[in-house]
Amino acid sequence: MNIPLPEKGRKIKTEGDGLYIIISPKGMRKWQFTYRWEQQQNWIDLGKYPAVSIKEARKRAREKQYLVDQVVNPLAEPPPNDSKLTVGKLAEVYLDKWAKPRKKSFREDIRILNQDVLPYWKDRHADEIRKKDVIELLERMYNRGAPIGSNNTLRLIKKMFNFAVERDLLEFSAINGVKQLAKNRARDRVLSDEEIRKFWYGLDQSSMYEKLKVGMKLILVTGQRPGEVAKMSRSEINGSWWTIPGERVKNGKTQKVYLSALALELIGENSEEYVIKTRWDDKPIDSLSMAHALHRRGIEHMGIEYFRPHDLRRTAATGIARIGYSNEVIGRVLNHTPQGVTAIYNRYRYEDKMQEALIEWSEYLAEKVLKLPEKETRQIGIDFQI
Template structure:
């Protein structure tokens, strides 16, 4: 019997399911509830086999003929297409979801390698898991990535879209390396929002306004205010400031020793403490109490995170100061003002814990 769309549409259910057959083992099965499915009956090693190709009309007649032809070709090669399809479906059921991939990426890659892994976690929880969490990681396409990023841009968060792309690109590269997905869907996807290299340096008047603005910021914890001031006064990195422990501080000789595991360049670093820095540290000591950390977290037994400082700064409403800055601008500002005061660039570089290269490295 020749199968046509008109014939398939007119097939009516009966008390018992039945099959109408076409050529070469292709048929259409009709259930008592009216469900219609394309089926294929064949023989492998002398034994009759039966497989379902797909449901009509979700699978079109043309698609059914194509699937039937491919299955017949496998039978001619001695392959059981039904058993192969069952194995593929079982493998697909076991394939990791994006939620599983996110958890594995954070535990196996981000946490051991990135001090800012919590920011990766925040980004993935905010936009990626709600959209893709239940989907198979291997199903995510480049178009899915672009749609996700477009949605973030549309809500006015272009820079966050860039950060999200950077995070999921790392995650899918990790997935490729562990054979979770065959190829990254982020390949050839460009950052959706333009960014300019930051070279923001606060002026003396802005520093003064910031200092007083922090003191009057009612929506910011005192510890966070001190952390920002200490970053400006010491010119150290935000992550090194917030993770500082009291055992690193020498009040007698006025040094702060950053251990290599905390330093970005993995080299131990001694920071000279000025009278103002010591004053800020004494204020932090009164707040931290018995904690081993200069800036303990109110939620955990650890220190506050770099991201917590960013969030606190956004909540504080310091836009009223009339200028915008991010914490890293404070480090750059300190370095710029030191050189402006006549301090040699080599000394400033040492204070910043930059690795000297070439001839200057020997001095």
């Protein structure tokens, strides 16, 4: 800082990255940050030297530059009561303005916030949350045996705080630099035949709501996604075919699913529109209810290692492969989007093969795995020929 005092005016020396030291003829030194915004050069005071050290000045300049990089004007007036924005209030705004209108899985966001975030942060000011707070929150989850859950929570709060920055509810988010504590691995959980048997008959003996039991068994029998099974309606069923409309399907493509006799037996016949309805009215359940019920009233009594409802779909795909069907047929059963030239020019719908695959898979379940009584097994065989 040994810069000669100017005779007139002021002396400016750059520290780089928009940071300047300004020296008056009387020797007063102060830090300023400069940046361009809407074709104008702006200056922001960062404090006087030596009260503000070079290290602190550089830190403050980096914070201002971060806002500029996020297309936020550092000179913009903060929104009213910005300092009073709590994490609880931010969560409400995020859910109402972003998650609910845009995410089918917004209820999972609500669950994560209520279970793992708001109990600790609800009344804290959002602009006071720092990296150490986030790491402490995630480590609490990791140490209780929820490593992947900690990753999901980090993704959610990053999105929520970035949403606040985009809406000028916060100046910046300190969460973006936090890394996941656990490595996400592609799930490969497949139930063995013995586990399928324990699962099926364990459900029958559990106190779980009957419709939830039906839903989970249908995932295994049909190979469809939990969310699609959960909202199955009788208006979508015509004879032995279930047509899932595109707006309910992950890839947006209408899916036709053959319902074997075992599947039709599970669905049953009544006047209720939704097959997997809630206890209280004729509305479909949320697919997350199956996961919650499975772990509250299911797995610990079945003697089976941890699994999720979606793993039943993977188990069905693996079983269909094991009885001899190609990846192409399995992909059609699962409604995976085909890739490549074949997907563009091959108009064959594979419905016959899909029907055969689901019939044989149900026969395998009934006869080899579940070992249903002979009468029921014969009936299933007869129904398959319809």
